[in-house]
Amino acid sequence: MANGESPSLASYKSKFLSDCVSAEALKFGTFTLKSKRISPYFFNAGLFHSAKLARSISAAYASTLASANIEFDVLFGPAYKGIPLAALTVDKLGGIDPKYENISYSFNRKEAKDHGEGGNIVGASLTGKRIVIIDDVITAGTAIREAIEIIKREGGTLVGILVAFDRLEKTPSANDDDGQPRPSAIGEVRRQYGIPVMAILTLDDVVEYLRGIGTEDDIKRLEEYRTKYKASD
Ligand SMILES: O=P(O)(O)OC[C@H]1O[C@H](OP(=O)(O)OP(=O)(O)O)[C@H](O)[C@@H]1O
Numbered sequence: 250m251a252n253g254e255s256p257s258l259a260s261y262k263s264k265f266l267s268d269c270v271s272a273e274a275l276k277f278g279t280f281t282l283k284s285k286r287i288s289p290y291f292f293n294a295g296l297f298h299s300a301k302l303a304r305s306i307s308a309a310y311a312s313t314l315a316s317a318n319i320e321f322d323v324l325f326g327p328a329y330k331g332i333p334l335a336a337l338t339v340d341k342l343g344g345i346d347p348k349y350e351n352i353s354y355s356f357n358r359k360e361a362k363d364h365g366e367g368g369n370i371v372g373a374s375l376t377g378k379r380i381v382i383i384d385d386v387i388t389a390g391t392a393i394r395e396a397i398e399i400i401k402r403e404g405g406t407l408v409g410i411l412v413a414f415d416r417l418e419k420t421p422s423a424n425d426d427d428g429q430p431r432p433s434a435i436g437e438v439r440r441q442y443g444i445p446v447m448a449i450l451t452l453d454d455v456v457e458y459l460r461g462i463g464t465e466d467d468i469k470r471l472e473e474y475r476t477k478y479k480a481s482d
Pocket residue numbers: 283284327328329330331384385386387388389390391392393434
């Protein structure tokens with residue numbers, strides 16, 4: 250399409266995907282993930298840093314949340330990339346509907362602060378609150394499980410998780426090339442906590458979108474990776 254948007258996706262998804270490509274937040278090449286898996290693509294939410302792109306990413310998070318029909322008090326953004334995502338999304342939600350005016354953001358410090366106000370939570374207290382975690386990507390689930398532990402420790406109740414990107418891949422094992430079926434970390438968290446775990450985009454959306462504009466080599470590498478690491482759920 251002339252504006253780079255995809256006709257088969259909801260318009261906010263399509264707009265977000267096209268902005269991911271123009272911000273080069275979606276890169277194709279060879280990347281080592283936190284889980285040590287080698288991936289032919291990488292989603293870098295840190296590249297949504299201009300006013301225009303910050304509006305685009307927060308609009309996509311806010312639209313997904315507003316249509317999810319869940320009640321919550323605080324958006325918790327795990328350090329570091331979750332921090333601006335939670336703050337921007339709170340601002341965007343407040344502009345969508347007055348019912349969100351009192352929603353807060355909160356985030357953790359990776360290192361506890363031992364002076365001034367101290368502690369490692371900044372923003373709203375999580376105690377006694379209904380919390381939605383806002384983050385960029387879940388792959389192996391290590392980062393999200395750490396965030397869930399922080400919420401438990403602070404006495405909050407986790408009611409949902411929203412990420413920008415669901416890589417749709419199985420959890421890693423000691424021998425990652427074992428060819429064994431395994432569920433995704435997102436699926437495991439969904440089942441374990443009985444909460445919605447939502448994503449604005451999935452790898453399938455990206456592959457579909459790339460068919461229109463990507464190089465044959467990028468599409469082939471993505472499809473091979475998707476087949477190799479596809480989650481069983
Ligand atoms: O599901 P996982 O395998 O844990 O990996 C995904 C997470 O890892 C990265 O964050 P990281 O902890 O590196 O922190 P950052 O936000 O400071 O980049 C990434 O931003 C995701 O949040």
